[in-house]
Amino acid sequence: MTTHTTTVTQTEASPSFFASATYIPPDAIFALTAEYNTDTAPEKVNLGQGTYRDANGQPWVLPAVQKSREILLAQGLNHEYLPILGLQSFRDNATLMALGSELYERVQSRLATCQALSGTGSLHTAGLLLRSCRNPLPKIYIPSPTWSNHHQVFSSLGFTCESFNYYNSAHKDLDIESYSSALQNADPGSVVILHACAHNPTGCDPSKQQWMELGHIIKQRGLFPLFDAAYLGFNSGNVDDDAFAIRYFVGELGLEAGVCLSFAKNMGLYGERTGCLFLVTRSKETAVNTQSTLEMLQRSEVSNPPAYGAKIAATVLSNRELKDLWYKDLETMSGRIRAMRVALYNSLNKYGAPGNWDHLIRQSGMFGFLGLEPDVVLQLKDKYHIYMAANSRVSIAGLNEKNVEYVARSIAECLKRG
Ligand SMILES: Cc1ncc(COP(=O)(O)O)c(C=O)c1O
Structure with a gap:
């Protein structure tokens, strides 16, 4: 009795196991952050990704978290x-x-x-x-x-x-x-x-x-x-x-x-x-x-x-003490965002940005949903180096005393130009 064995080899000529993978465009928000990071303009502003920034536009390690880290280190942190x-x-x-x-x-x-x-x-x-x-x-x-x-x-x-x-x-x-x-x-x-x-x-x-x-x-x-x-x-x-x-x-x-x-x-x-x-x-x-x-x-x-x-x-x-500190941190973050929301609203009105901006004040949380057309969003990025999601959602936390007027003035200019 003869047995037939077929040898199947994987060669460079054989089709890839992933031949049917289709190209998926990068996640829009992460791609926007990557684009922002390579922008060398000093006036650039990132209002894309929803991450909190302090008054100097820097990431903020919460004091409660800082204390917690110190406690963990003192206890002898392991990696089990x-x-x-x-x-x-x-x-x-x-x-x-x-x-x-x-x-x-x-x-x-x-x-x-x-x-x-x-x-x-x-x-x-x-x-x-x-x-x-x-x-x-x-x-x-x-x-x-x-x-x-x-x-x-x-x-x-x-x-x-x-x-x-x-x-x-x-x-x-x-x-x-x-x-x-x-x-x-x-x-x-x-x-x-x-x-x-x-x-x-x-x-x-x-x-x-x-x-x-x-x-x-x-x-x-x-x-x-x-x-x-x-x-x-x-x-x-x-x-x-x-x-x-x-x-x-x-x-x-x-x-x-x-x-x-x-x-x-x-x-x-x-x-x-x-x-x-x-x-x-x-x-x-x-x-x-x-x-x-x-x-x-x-x-x-x-x-x-x-x-x-x-x-x-x-x-x-x-930990009672750390929890109280965290509550303060929450007030610090949400308070700064609220203040920046008001500052953006006031500046948009000050620079005569066409339209009614009351919705900005009604909204709450990290984001402001501006309601701008996609071409305005694009102009803001290309001309003014202001980055926001394509649907004109802005992370208010990216605003601070140094950039809020610039952002509002730029939006006003774009809208007036039509
Ligand atoms: C509504 C909502 N759900 C979930 C997430 C998930 O965030 P993470 O996975 O970073 O906790 C986010 C982050 O932006 C969010 O906005």
């Missing part, structure tokens, strides 16, 4: 692995921060928590969890306009994402009718992404009353609220105020909910990738099972999460 679900004290304190002590105690036994790679990783892990628990996959409703990565995070996991409008571009304001009716018509059993506060990119948040109404619709319609909470405390300077919607949905409406926490902005831990996903579930048993699923998913994704940022955040949140 964290457990798969992350640092327990970080998970506990992060969840406690978002829920407040009274509600936290009330729902503690129904919580599943997992440290994750900042806000993005928390959203991704939430997607993985939903995918492994829900068959067929639920639809994901995403407010429009939104953070540029939301669709990608969920569509890359196979979800169908549907945008709904919450923004009135003519009035440059929240469109609560559109928001409510989208939720009223959403498929029951679907997931809805909610920006807990400081809605990116518009800065248009529902009022407390409006959140209550939206929460009731979500409950009636049987939807799952997944909060993207990337700005707790950073928005108003007060964590409790910024967590209103989360606490109302969980505490008052008794909803199951997911919360994706990021400590990038509110502790300035951008590159440390410090985040936490928590789920408030129906029962203790569901929470135990959910958490075990999270543990399995995390093990297969990253094995265990990064330690340094979690240790810093846990130290801040668990």
Whole structure:
């Protein structure tokens, strides 16, 4: 009996395993930062990426974080692995921060928590969890306009994402009718992404009353609220105020909910990738099972999460003195952003920038949504070296006393030129 063996070799002539990879253009915001970095003009201003800058335009290490680092160093920092679900004290304190002590105690036994790679990783892990628990996959409703990565995070996991409008571009304001009716018509059993506060990119948040109404619709319609909470405390300077919607949905409406926490902005831990996903579930048993699923998913994704940022955040949140200092840091950051928002508004009016700029003052959070046409955005970059997202979202934190007049005058010049 003869056996035939075929030899298959991989040669330079054989097609690449990646022959079907299509070219994906670079992420617009990261590409803009790269372009800004190579710009040699002394007057350049970066209003693209949402990172806090101090009054001198420099990155700011929060004093509370600085102190926390010193404590960790004095304790003898090592580089051991964290457990798969992350640092327990970080998970506990992060969840406690978002829920407040009274509600936290009330729902503690129904919580599943997992440290994750900042806000993005928390959203991704939430997607993985939903995918492994829900068959067929639920639809994901995403407010429009939104953070540029939301669709990608969920569509890359196979979800169908549907945008709904919450923004009135003519009035440059929240469109609560559109928001409510989208939720009223959403498929029951679907997931809805909610920006807990400081809605990116518009800065248009529902009022407390409006959140209550939206929460009731979500409950009636049987939807799952997944909060993207990337700005707790950073928005108003007060964590409790910024967590209103989360606490109302969980505490008052008794909803199951997911919360994706990021400590990038509110502790300035951008590159440390410090985040936490928590789920408030129906029962203790569901929470135990959910958490075990999270543990399995995390093990297969990253094995265990990064330690340094979690240790810093846990130290801040668990130490009374450092926590008070952090509250001051939050006021410093949100206060400076608010002051720069007003300065931009005043300067735009001072230089006679055509149009009404009241929307800038109504918006809150890190971003200002200017409402400029794409060609104006381009002119500002090419002629004035002022960088902003293509949709004219500006990171207000990039403004300071030295550049705000220049930015306003340049916008006014561009608009007057028409
Ligand atoms: C709304 C929103 N969600 C999530 C994120 C994720 O941020 P990170 O992954 O850096 O925590 C951001 C960052 O800009 C954001 O604006």
